[in-house]
Amino acid sequence: MEGIGKYRLEVKVTADKLEAGILLRVDEEDLDALLLREEDIYKELHKQRVTFGILDNVVKDLCALPRKYANAQATIAVGIQPVPGKDGFIEYPYLETVKDEEGPKELEDGRVDYYNVTAIPNVAKGQLLARRIPADQGKPGTAVTGEPIAPKAGKEAIIKPGKNVVHNAERTMIYAAIDGQVSFTDQDKMNVFPVFEVNGDVDFGVGNIDFVGTVVIRGNVLNGFRVKASGDIRVLGSVEGAELHADGSIEIKSGIVAQDKGSIVAGQNIRTSFIQNANVTAGNQVIVSQSIMFSSVRAGKQIICKGAKGIIIGGVLQAGEKIAARVFGNTSATPTVLEVGVKPELRQELVQIQKELQIVYENLRKTDQGLNVMNQILQTSGELPADKRMLQIKLTNTRLVLEKECKTLEARKKDVEAELKGDSPAAIEASHVMYPGIKMTFGKLVHFIKHEYARTRFVVMDGEVTTATLI
Structure with missing residues (x-):
């Protein structure tokens, strides 16, 4: 490089072209006689095609204080990061009316009706159920070479019509084709099913129920009875040793006391206050507010038990993605098996x-x-x-x-591969404490808990079970 003193300028652009660095190579004995000119620096930058985001203050500083930059790389240009697009999503307008109807209602005589506190999301024929909001394409960035950098576009949401619904020509909205209740079934398809209500217990006076739609039971389901629904099942009371099977979701307000009899199976989610000595299976999530005791519980994605009590003791729990509770086990080291990270089906x-x-x-x-x-x-x-x-x-x-x-097969193959590929690392989380006596299985990797852990997350990293403290 011409000028006073011997030196060499090296300009390097990062692989993503969002930053350029400059390196002043000069011998110690030449520093005192060194005189850098701004035009020489700009000339070298342009030679390396760096034309955007040049930090003029660094150029001036480099010329004024070369000793400060000698043989040390400095950032000389910074591009503009592209802004990634936001994912599309589905809005569900019908849920707004359900929220307004929830909670105890005051009767005409001033008394409060505490028996009908669960709002059933009934919809009318022609009602708008779902609206697809398109993904955002993001905002392009600019490289230090002046080139535009394409942003990562947001992922489009998929709207999946099921039974008794219709969509518009653009396939961006779903409407109810009949009066009934909304239910999500296999692969998150949205359906509207007619509703069958039982205004008391499922007992000998009602018998077994097999309904092509959604079943609402305003009492309990007693030992030995069966309830099957192609939509959802809502139970305002409790479930004993009965068989419940729903293609959609199951909600049980008071809990499950099965005495190792019967089974509860849902294609989507199961939500209840507690599970005791029961056999429970959900395609998606099992969400429990109080406790899971000595039960067999399986979930395609997550088992969550994080209410005020939030305790899991005994039994075998299996989830594809995560098992989370406030407390696992007890001071007696009751054997409890937790299995995560496998989606064999x-x-x-x-x-x-x-x-x-x-x-x-x-x-x-x-x-x-x-x-x-x-x-x-x-x-x-x-x-x-x-x-x-x-x-x-x-x-x-x-x-x-x-x-x-x-x-059809290629589309399903793509969906399954995306679901398997999109798996986050399987985890077990104890937000308060985990006692000894727990056997963890992550795929084929087995780990035994031999002492107490407080506020800990367990995951597999590099083939080993590792822990991290939950905040």
Whole structure:
């Protein structure tokens, strides 16, 4: 570099092009005689295509105080970070009316009705249920080389219509096609089901219930009875050793005392105050406000027991993502098994889909081979014999069926892969204390708790169970 004194300027741009550094290489004996000119610095920057976000104060400082910057890299230009887009989401306007209706109601004579405190989210035919809000594309940034940096676009929300609903032409809104109750079923599909209400207990006077819709029970479900619903099940009382099965969610206000009888199964969520000696399975979440005692509880994603008591003692709990409670175990070291991080049903489904896709691909290949033969005969002779024409029609129809099956399988494969890929690290969280006697399983990794832990989160890092203190 020309000028007074011997020196060399090196400009380096970071890989993301959001920052440029400058390094003044100079020998100690040349420092006192060194004279840097601003134009030389700008010339070197432009030579390296750094044209944006140049820090003029650093350029001036470098010229005035070269000793300060000698043989040490300094930031000379800073770009503008792109602003990532916000994810799209689904609004549910019908829920606003439900919120307004919750809580005890005052009767005409001034008394308060404490028996009907649960609002059933009933909707009317034609009512707007869901509205898709599009993702934001974000704001571009600018590199130090002057180039625009594309932002990461937000992820679009998917609106999934189920039964008894209709969507608009743009598929951005869902409306109720009948009067009934909203229920979410497999893969978060939104449905409206008719509602069947029981104004007391499910006992010998009512019998077992199997309803294509949502069931609301304003009393208890007694030992030995069965309630099945294609929508949700709402129980304002308690559930004993009964069988409840809902494709949607199950809410039990007073709790479950099963005495190791019956089972509670929901395609989506199960919410209750306590679970005791019960067998409970939810496709998504199990949310308990008080306690889970000596029960078998499974959840596709999370088991949460973090109310004022929030205690889990005994039994076996399995969740795909997380098990969280205020207290695990007791001072007597009661054996309790916690298993997280495994979604066997999803992985098994993915293997099955891949096998089915291979069969479909092979059948498509054979079908296309047959159609190609028909086309060659047609091009050679100008027409097809009657039997070959029938075969061509049959092969064409077969191909349409296979294409439709292929698209369905590929779409489901993409959903399953996204769900498995999007898994956050499986965790077990004790927000107050975890006592000895707990057996943890993270996939195939087993860890035993031999002393007390306070406010601790357990996760697997680099093949080992590690802990972090919860704030």
